[in-house]
Amino acid sequence: MALTTISSSTGAVRGSVERALRGARVDVRGRLFEAALLACLLLSMLVLGVLLHTVVTDGMPVYTERGWEFLDGALSSSASRAGISQGIVGSFWIAAGVVVLAVPVGVGAAIYLEEYAPRNRLTAFIELNVRNLAGVPSVVYGLLGLAIFVEALGGFSGQSDVDRRTLAAAAATLAVLVLPIVVITTAEAIRAVPRSLREGAYGVGATRWEVVRTQVLPYAAPGILTGCLLSIARAVGEAAPLIVVGAVTGFLSRGAGLSVSNVVDPGHLTERFVALPTIVSHWAKLPEEEFKVANSSAAILAMLAFVLLVNTLAIVLRNRVERKRST
Amino acid sequence: MQSTRQRRVAWLSFALACGLVAAACGGDDDGDAGAETTEVDGGEGGGSINISGSSTVEPISSLAAEAFLAENEGVEIAVDGPGTGDGFELFCNGETEISDASRPISEEEVARCEENGVEYVELQIAYDGMAVMTSVDNDQVECLNFADLYALVGPESEGFTNWSDAQAIATELGSDTRLPDAELVLAGPGTESGTYDSFVEIALEGYAEERGQEATTRTDYASSADDNVIVATVESSPTSLGWVGFAYAEEAGDTVRTIPIAAEPGGECVEPTPETISDGSYPLSRPLFIYVNTAKAQENAALADFVDFYLENLTELVEEGGYVTLPDDQVEATREAWASR
Numbered sequence: 001m002a003l004t005t006i007s008s009s010t011g012a013v014r015g016s017v018e019r020a021l022r023g024a025r026v027d028v029r030g031r032l033f034e035a036a037l038l039a040c041l042l043l044s045m046l047v048l049g050v051l052l053h054t055v056v057t058d059g060m061p062v063y064t065e066r067g068w069e070f071l072d073g074a075l076s077s078s079a080s081r082a083g084i085s086q087g088i089v090g091s092f093w094i095a096a097g098v099v100v101l102a103v104p105v106g107v108g109a110a111i112y113l114e115e116y117a118p119r120n121r122l123t124a125f126i127e128l129n130v131r132n133l134a135g136v137p138s139v140v141y142g143l144l145g146l147a148i149f150v151e152a153l154g155g156f157s158g159q160s161d162v163d164r165r166t167l168a169a170a171a172a173t174l175a176v177l178v179l180p181i182v183v184i185t186t187a188e189a190i191r192a193v194p195r196s197l198r199e200g201a202y203g204v205g206a207t208r209w210e211v212v213r214t215q216v217l218p219y220a221a222p223g224i225l226t227g228c229l230l231s232i233a234r235a236v237g238e239a240a241p242l243i244v245v246g247a248v249t250g251f252l253s254r255g256a257g258l259s260v261s262n263v264v265d266p267g268h269l270t271e272r273f274v275a276l277p278t279i280v281s282h283w284a285k286l287p288e289e290e291f292k293v294a295n296s297s298a299a300i301l302a303m304l305a306f307v308l309l310v311n312t313l314a315i316v317l318r319n320r321v322e323r324k325r326s327t
Numbered sequence: 328m329q330s331t332r333q334r335r336v337a338w339l340s341f342a343l344a345c346g347l348v349a350a351a352c353g354g355d356d357d358g359d360a361g362a363e364t365t366e367v368d369g370g371e372g373g374g375s376i377n378i379s380g381s382s383t384v385e386p387i388s389s390l391a392a393e394a395f396l397a398e399n400e401g402v403e404i405a406v407d408g409p410g411t412g413d414g415f416e417l418f419c420n421g422e423t424e425i426s427d428a429s430r431p432i433s434e435e436e437v438a439r440c441e442e443n444g445v446e447y448v449e450l451q452i453a454y455d456g457m458a459v460m461t462s463v464d465n466d467q468v469e470c471l472n473f474a475d476l477y478a479l480v481g482p483e484s485e486g487f488t489n490w491s492d493a494q495a496i497a498t499e500l501g502s503d504t505r506l507p508d509a510e511l512v513l514a515g516p517g518t519e520s521g522t523y524d525s526f527v528e529i530a531l532e533g534y535a536e537e538r539g540q541e542a543t544t545r546t547d548y549a550s551s552a553d554d555n556v557i558v559a560t561v562e563s564s565p566t567s568l569g570w571v572g573f574a575y576a577e578e579a580g581d582t583v584r585t586i587p588i589a590a591e592p593g594g595e596c597v598e599p600t601p602e603t604i605s606d607g608s609y610p611l612s613r614p615l616f617i618y619v620n621t622a623k624a625q626e627n628a629a630l631a632d633f634v635d636f637y638l639e640n641l642t643e644l645v646e647e648g649g650y651v652t653l654p655d656d657q658v659e660a661t662r663e664a665w666a667s668r
Contacts, residue, residue: 076393077386077648161422162377162405250378250406251389253396272377272405289553 055304059297070298074256075248075274079290082283084299086255089263090167090247090275091236091306097171098178098235103228106182113183114190115212127187134180142244145173150245157270165246167273173241178231185227189220222318229314233307239277247278276303374629375403380414380427383455383525384615387648388427391637394644398636402629418618421445424630426618429455429525447618448668450634450661452641454651456604456612457526458576460558460583464565467507470596472589473610474500477534479568480513485545487511490566500534502592507566513548514560514569522554522572529611558583573599573612573651605654615650621668638662 062070066080073083117123149155155166193216201211217224255268276299283296378388385408392404408414411428418426419440432440432449440447459476461468468490471479477500478484478493487493490506497504516522523544532542549560554575561569562582569583576585576599587596590610603609617637624631637644638661645652653661 074393075389077389078393081393162379162417163375246407248405248407249382250385250408251392251404252406253392253402253404271403 055297055300058293059299059301062294062298063301070295071302072256072258074253075251075279077250079288079295082291082295083256084276084279084302085258085262086252087274087276087279087299088258088302088306089255089268090170090273091277091303092263093167093266093268093273094171094174094275095232095236095310097168098175098232099228101172101175102179102182102231102235106179106231107186107224107228110183110186110190111212111217114187115208115216130180130183134184137240138177138238139240139244141173141177142241144176145169145241145245149173155270159270162246163272165272166270168269170242170245170247170273170275171269173245174235174238177238177241178235181231181234182228185230186220186224189223189227190216192223193219221321225318225321226314229310229317233310233314236275236307236310237277237303239275239281242273242275242278243281246272248272248274249278249282276306374627375405376425376627376630376633377423378404378406378425378427378617379409379417379423380425380618381411381429381615382408383429384408384427384452384617387453387615387644387650388425388617388637390644390647391633391640394640395633395636399629399632402633404633415439415618418447418620419443419445421620421623424620424623424627425634428616428618429613431614431616432618446621448621448664450617450619450638450665451614451653451657452617452637452661453615453645453648453653454573454604454612455522455525455615456573456599456609456651457522457529457570458573458585458599459568459570459588459611460561460576460579460585461569462561462563462565462567463581463584465509465567465584467509467566468586470587470589471504472502472592472594472596473530474502474534474592475504475506476530476588478502479506479511480515480544480548480570481531481535482540482543482545483538485547487545490568500592504592509566510564512560512564512567513545514557514567515544515548515550516554516557516571517550518543522570525613526570526611529613570611572649573604574646574649577601601651601654604651605657612651619665619668624668634665638665 066073070083071088072085073081074086076082113123113127149169149172150164150166153169154160155164155169156172157164157166157168159166197215197219198211201215206214252272252274254271255262255265255273280296280299280303283291283299286292376392378392385406389406392406396402396404408427411426411430414423414426414428415432415436416439417423419436419442421443426447459471475493475497478495478497479487479490481496483496484493488511489508490511491508492511494506497506515526527542527544531544535542549557551557551560554571557569557571558575558579561567562579568586576583585599587598588609588611589596594610595608597603597609599609599611604612607614617634619630619634624634638658641658641661642652652658
């Protein structure tokens with residue numbers, strides 16, 4: 001039956017099918033499109049490559065000459081003594097603050113929105129707002145942090161003067177900054193959980209809590225994890241809100257050194273702070289070549305390493321969770 | 328089978344979440360404990376010193392803090408430099424102990440400090456001077472005034488390759504200087520430099536505003552972040568013109584010639600020397616200050632010690648920071664002002 005239909009079709013159709021099958025026709029538009037896409041890819045790789053090349057050639061001499069001393073040193077006005085350990089401590093605690101504050105709250109909010117909240121205009125409005133919040137410029141969050149965490153809450157330090165501009169206030173500000181991102185990525189991961197999984201669980205009599213706990217969360221875990229770690233990487237790279245909150249630039253007496261006991265000392269939270277990105281932005285503005293080019297590039301390299309570390313962790317953890325699920 | 332594994336994963340993630348929450352609480356507790364111990368330290372005379380204000384003075388104060396800390400462990404010092412105005416804003420709110428300033432406190436700021444009951448002592452610590460130089464072989468230029476500098480270096484001079492090209496603008500601005508018919512090789516610091524800003528602010532801004540131009544320099548000159556390179560450029564051409572921080576010109580000695588400067592056409596030409604910079608008669612300079620909150624210095628022994636240390640080592644600190652040091656009698660005057668606070 002089918003055969004007769006084909007054989008009875010018109011010659012034009014047979015001709016086009018034949019051409020397509022033999023591949024005699026060159027698909028010019030398709031090729032052009034492919035070439036344009038490739039050009040886009042190459043251009044973005046080129047920009048990245050140039051950037052990396054400049055930073056590495058400018059920054060590496062600092063590591064070959066000073067190495068550990070640069071990582072371990074404190075802020076200084078002298079380029080040959082200046083180090084970034086206080087920035088590493090600051091960035092570490094900002095990352096920790098995001099994990100502790102933004103992740104549980106953001107994931108919780110997303111679970112409620114996706115699994116519990118009724119679908120109505122109010123929730124749609126809330127979702128829209130969360131998405132908008134994710135696009136608000138980071139300086140605005142800096143002002144928010146200055147007004148609330150520093151001015152109103154005294155930087156969680158009980159101080160009244162400039163000492164209120166604490167690391168805790170900075171970490172809280174960045175946690176609020178990435179909160180919408182955590183909510184959105186988590187909500188999307190949860191939305192990707194197959195309906196059949198939930199319905200099956202409900203079908204055997206599971207409660208809503210049991211469905212979320214045993215089906216939805218484990219299935220969505222890799223996506224949630226990726227979103228959380230990407231938001232940490234974002235928080236660690238932000239300079240503008242920290243400058244507004246009051247990062248120190250010239251000198252800071254406390255918190256120098258990269259010993260584990262110093263880095264993880266929570267006492268830093270109630271002290272004034274610097275972070276890697278604020279160090280970079282300050283040094284890049286200084287007139288001395290050693291600061292402007294060498295030291296700031298070296299600090300950028302440290303920051304890149306930090307972010308890469310977080311991203312690698314994200315990938316490893318995600319693969320692990322996925323493997324556990326599939327076995 | 329599948330469901331037990333899923334359950335295990337679920338419990339794992341739950342445990343992880345619990346761990347995080349526990350870590351959060353633990354962290355906060357420890358944070359409070361940390362704060363308490365530092366407060367105890369403060370009570371014993373450690374205390375914290377916050378310094379803010381001018382980014383020009385920031386390096387000097389940072390060096391002072393670093394050197395002070397090497398001898399006095401346990402004192403908390405933070406230095407930053409958002410700008411003189413921002414610094415006074417914090418200072419007059421009683422939030423900082425010391426305010427760095429590259430200009431004297433303004434009347435508005437004085438009123439603000441008074442309003443908030445902040446009493447302070449003004450301590451001049453250094454000069455930020457600039458020298459305009461030419462080659463030692465150039466005997467055609469005796470003196471330049473700000474109008475000439477605007478004509479030669481200002482935004483309207485873009486493209487001038489001969490000193491005489493600038494004559495028209497200089498004359499228009501009332502200058503009677505005869506600019507020579509000679510090649511103009513121009514060198515100066517780049518826009519990122521504080522010396523650049525000061526030069527624009529002091530010498531060019533007035534005329535630029537008058538003529539509706541942007542307060543900036545021309546862009547086609549040999550700019551360098553390294554003042555020594557600027558000195559070398561000026562040295563290498565017989566009819567060059569350049570400007571650097573005074574310390575660099577002084578170091579260069581006889582290899583370049585500093586040009587006397589007058590603030591306005593017809594004004595007195597003043598040679599830059601430590602003396603003329605000190606007495607304020609050389610127009611291309613500005614004094615640098617620190618302002619100390621006296622009430623806080625009374626309560627906070629560490630603050631008083633720090634300022635003592637700062638003034639004791641003033642000359643070395645200012646030199647290391649790359650600025651013009653005060654003459655001895657002015658250092659004395661500053662120490663006096665501090666002692667009789």
